[in-house]
Amino acid sequence: xxxxxxxxxxxxxxxxxxxxxxxxxxxxxxxxxxxxxxxxxxxxxxxxxxxxxxxxxxxxxxxxxxxxxxxxxxxxxxxxxxxxxxxxxxxxxxxxxxxxxxxxxxxxxxxxxxxxxxxxxxxxxxxxxxxxxxxxxxxxxxxxxxxxxxxxxxxxxxxxxxxxxxxxxxxxxxxxxxxxxxxxxxxxxxxxxxxxxxxxxxxxxxxxxxxxxxxxxxxxx
Amino acid sequence: xxxxxxxxxxxxxxxxxxxxxxxxxxxxxxxxxxxxxxxxxxxxxxxxxxxxxxxxxxxxxxxxxxxxxxxxxxxxxxxxxxxxxxxxxxxxxxxxxxxxxxxxxxxxxxxxxxxxxxxxxxxxxxxxxxxxxxxxxxxxxxxxxxxxxxxxxxxxxxxxxxxxxxxxxxxxxxxxxxxxxxxxxxxxxxxxxxxxxxxxxxxxxxxxxxxxxxxxxxxxxxxxxxxxxxxxxxxxxxxxxxxxxxxxxxxxxxxxxx
Numbered sequence: 001x002x003x004x005x006x007x008x009x010x011x012x013x014x015x016x017x018x019x020x021x022x023x024x025x026x027x028x029x030x031x032x033x034x035x036x037x038x039x040x041x042x043x044x045x046x047x048x049x050x051x052x053x054x055x056x057x058x059x060x061x062x063x064x065x066x067x068x069x070x071x072x073x074x075x076x077x078x079x080x081x082x083x084x085x086x087x088x089x090x091x092x093x094x095x096x097x098x099x100x101x102x103x104x105x106x107x108x109x110x111x112x113x114x115x116x117x118x119x120x121x122x123x124x125x126x127x128x129x130x131x132x133x134x135x136x137x138x139x140x141x142x143x144x145x146x147x148x149x150x151x152x153x154x155x156x157x158x159x160x161x162x163x164x165x166x167x168x169x170x171x172x173x174x175x176x177x178x179x180x181x182x183x184x185x186x187x188x189x190x191x192x193x194x195x196x197x198x199x200x201x202x203x204x205x206x207x208x209x210x211x212x213x214x215x216x217x218x219x220x221x
Numbered sequence: 222x223x224x225x226x227x228x229x230x231x232x233x234x235x236x237x238x239x240x241x242x243x244x245x246x247x248x249x250x251x252x253x254x255x256x257x258x259x260x261x262x263x264x265x266x267x268x269x270x271x272x273x274x275x276x277x278x279x280x281x282x283x284x285x286x287x288x289x290x291x292x293x294x295x296x297x298x299x300x301x302x303x304x305x306x307x308x309x310x311x312x313x314x315x316x317x318x319x320x321x322x323x324x325x326x327x328x329x330x331x332x333x334x335x336x337x338x339x340x341x342x343x344x345x346x347x348x349x350x351x352x353x354x355x356x357x358x359x360x361x362x363x364x365x366x367x368x369x370x371x372x373x374x375x376x377x378x379x380x381x382x383x384x385x386x387x388x389x390x391x392x393x394x395x396x397x398x399x400x401x402x403x404x405x406x407x408x409x410x411x412x413x414x415x416x417x418x419x420x421x422x423x424x425x426x427x428x429x430x431x432x433x434x435x436x437x438x439x440x441x442x443x444x445x446x447x448x449x450x451x452x453x454x455x456x457x458x459x460x461x462x463x464x465x466x467x468x469x470x471x472x473x474x475x476x477x478x479x
Contacts, residue, residue, distance in 0.1 A: 147398055151391045155381050164377055165395060168370040169402050172409035179413065200405070211398060218390040 003088035007096030008103070014073075015104050021069060026108050029062040033116045044121045051120035052130065052181035059109050059134060060141060060170050066105035067145040067166070068159050070097055071216060075153050084220050090213040098146050098209065106138030122185075129184040133177040136197040140173050143204040143212075150215035172200060242319045244461045245470045251454045258454065262447035269440030277434045289347045290434075295442040296340040299449055300368060301403075303333035307375075308400035311393035321457075323389030324464070326396060327379055328456035332449050334372035340365055360411040367406055371399045385464055 015022055036054045037047055074080040083093050113134050114127045122130065148166035152158035180193035241247050273291035280287040307329040314322030344362060345355045356362065375395055382388035465471050472478070 147394070151378060151395060157381060161377055161381055164370070165374040168367050168374065168406070169398070171367060172405050175409045175413045211394060215391065215394050218387060218394070221387065
């Protein structure tokens with residue numbers, strides 16, 4: 001447990017030393033969502049309809065930006081090798097890195113989503129649902145993304161390759177996340193969407209740390 | 222490695238399967254099997270095409286146009302089946318650390334991707350006259366497209382890692398993650414939207430089509446199956462030659478020395 005907290009603290013400290021990287025991902029999220037009304041037109045009814053999808057797709061893309069950093073810099077300077085050699089379980093250390101990534105790349109999106117939602121003229125209940133789905137969904141994105149980040153360590157063109165590997169796996173999260181907000185806006189029951197998002201989160205929590213640590217070990221060998 | 226451990230208990234079997242796990246023994250065996258599978262593919266193909274064009278009746282609703290089903294459905298079946306087989310080989314390679322299993326997975330990926338592409342392409346040709354659209358965002362079309370993306374991701378990952386052993390293992394993990402995700406993706410897309418016609422063939426109920434139509438589809442599926450095996454074996458032979466180029470047994474092959 002101590003090792004988990006140490007690695008989260010270390011990763012957050014490293015990020016705080018270079019604040020620009022965090023802000024870039026967040027800024028990317030804001031810019032991409034703001035581009036859509038400019039491309040589609042300022043019709044409020046249309047914007048309200050596409051808002052969940054646009055916000056969720058932008059969230060997927062901006063979490064991808066941060067994934068590159070999850071293992072790559074540690075791999076480059078050799079500290080990842082030391083982590084693999086450490087007596088603590090690798091699964092726990094990988095879990096710590098995933099949590100740190102979520103705090104840096106997922107949580108800010110949850111916080112700023114209502115602001116973007118207001119831009120798209122969403123009402124208060126939709127904003128709550130949007131925040132709720134993002135709160136459940138972004139950890140899944142960080143978890144699944146860690147597999148891609150570990151598999152593409154030190155590979156040519158790794159960031160593009162990673163998006164090719166990971167984005168298809170993000171589809172269920174996107175469907176249920178955006179689906180809940182849409183269902184809420186047309187007055188349908190949303191508990192099913194939340195249950196499924198929760199199920200995805202539990203499944204990912206149960207399996208992904210093991211898969212990612214195996215992938216990191218393959219890259220180190 | 223496996224050969225040493227297992228030789229004692231597998232000696233008294235009819236065929237020594239572990240012996241085949243070595244590329245040098247598998248290479249000539251695959252060479253002998255390829256023509257057999259080509260012949261089988263040809264026979265099933267001729268029979269299947271004959272049944273599907275001349276024996277199967279004209280569909281009451283869709284007319285002659287439905288006959289593309291005899292290419293479309295086998296291609297879709299194979300695209301899904303090959304992904305499972307590929308993941309199984311990749312998993313075997315990861316667990317037993319056998320080189321040949323990983324090579325088999327690598328050889329199957331392009332075949333499966335080609336089947337997925339073929340299924341989408343023929344589906345578009347079928348959809349235009351029947352639904353009036355080349356493409357609709359329906360569950361089965363969308364998940365087939367995602368399956369194609371998964372194949373392409375696997376191929377791209379293997380191609381971009383220089384060390385073949387690492388490429389094998391990374392690809393294996395991706396294939397296994399993909400195989401867990403395929404049903405999740407399928408059901409999520411299905412609940413998202415469904416306007417595709419219901420499945421015509423299922424394991425639980427009798428096929429809702431004429432017996433001859435089903436026979437034609439079955440023959441074509443067997444043809445595609447044999448074709449996939451033949452092509453995968455040809456690919457795996459090429460991969461073996463590529464990777465074992467420095468081995469003595471490769472230098473002694475007549476086709477290499479020419």
